[in-house]
Amino acid sequence: MTNNNMTETGIFVHQFELGPWDNFIYLIGDRATRTCAVVDPAWDAPTILAEAEKLDVKITHILCTHSHFDHVNRVNEILEATDAPVHMMGEEIDFSGFKSENLVRHSPGDSLTIGQHLEITMMHTPGHTPGCTSYRIPDALVTGDTLFVNGCGRCDFIGGDPETMFYTLQDLIKKLPPKTTMYPGHNYGDKPTATLDTQLQTNPYLLLPKVEDFISHRMQGKTPNTPLPPEPKWHP
Structure with missing residues (x-):
C-alpha cells in the first residue's frame, strides 16, 4: 500500500506498508530540494531505498518513533547507504540501550528542518514505551505506535x-x-490514515474519559511487562 500527499506548503508524505506486522514506513520531505526523512526503517532496506529512488528523493535523516525492532531493525542498513543522522528521544535511548552510528539524542519539543519547507517537531508521546515520539509536521502527526486508526499502542510490553x-x-x-491527519505506525485500521476529529468519533481509546476505564480496556487479557515476541524471519 502506498499513499502520497503533496501539500500546498511544498512538503510530501509517502506512506507504504512493509513487513509481516503491517508496518507503515514513511518518507516525509521537501518537494523543492527532493530531500526527506525516513521514519521507522524496518524489515527490508532495499525496498525502502527503492521507494526513495522511485520518488527521486534523497534520504537525509532517519527518524525513530521508538526502539522496538519492528521499527528500527533496518536502521543500520539505511545508514550505510545514506550516512544520515539517526534521531531518537533521549528517554528512549536510555530505556532501550539503542545504539547506532550518527545517533542524535533529542528532548521533547526539539525540531529539525528538511530542505526549504519542512519543519518537524518532536512530541514526546510515552505509553507504548517511555520514550515514544510522534513527529509533528504541518497539518499532520506521524504517530508510530502511540495512536492507530481506531486503536492505540499496546501498553503491556516491557x-x-x-x-x-x-x-x-x-x-x-x-x-x-481537529483536522490534524494521523499517520500511524501500523496498518491496523479500516483505512491507512484518519483525522483527529474523526477518531474522536470512532476510536474507542479516545472515547474513554476516565483513566481507570482506559486502563481496564487497554489491559484486558494482557499481562504487564510482557517481553516482545521474537523477531520473525521475513522476506519481501
Missing part, C-alpha cells in the same frame, strides 16, 4: 504504561487541531 498512555492521548486531543 516499558509500557497504560496510565501514561491515557494522559498522552488526552494531551494530543488538547494540543492538536
Whole structure:
C-alpha cells in the first residue's frame, strides 16, 4: 500500500506498508530540494531505498518513533547507504540501550528542518514505551505506535504504561487541531490514515474519559511487562 500527499506548503508524505506486522514506513520531505526523512526503517532496506529512488528523493535523516525492532531493525542498513543522522528521544535511548552510528539524542519539543519547507517537531508521546515520539509536521502527526486508526499502542510490553498512555492521548486531543491527519505506525485500521476529529468519533481509546476505564480496556487479557515476541524471519 502506498499513499502520497503533496501539500500546498511544498512538503510530501509517502506512506507504504512493509513487513509481516503491517508496518507503515514513511518518507516525509521537501518537494523543492527532493530531500526527506525516513521514519521507522524496518524489515527490508532495499525496498525502502527503492521507494526513495522511485520518488527521486534523497534520504537525509532517519527518524525513530521508538526502539522496538519492528521499527528500527533496518536502521543500520539505511545508514550505510545514506550516512544520515539517526534521531531518537533521549528517554528512549536510555530505556532501550539503542545504539547506532550518527545517533542524535533529542528532548521533547526539539525540531529539525528538511530542505526549504519542512519543519518537524518532536512530541514526546510515552505509553507504548517511555520514550515514544510522534513527529509533528504541518497539518499532520506521524504517530508510530502511540495512536492507530481506531486503536492505540499496546501498553503491556516491557516499558509500557497504560496510565501514561491515557494522559498522552488526552494531551494530543488538547494540543492538536481537529483536522490534524494521523499517520500511524501500523496498518491496523479500516483505512491507512484518519483525522483527529474523526477518531474522536470512532476510536474507542479516545472515547474513554476516565483513566481507570482506559486502563481496564487497554489491559484486558494482557499481562504487564510482557517481553516482545521474537523477531520473525521475513522476506519481501
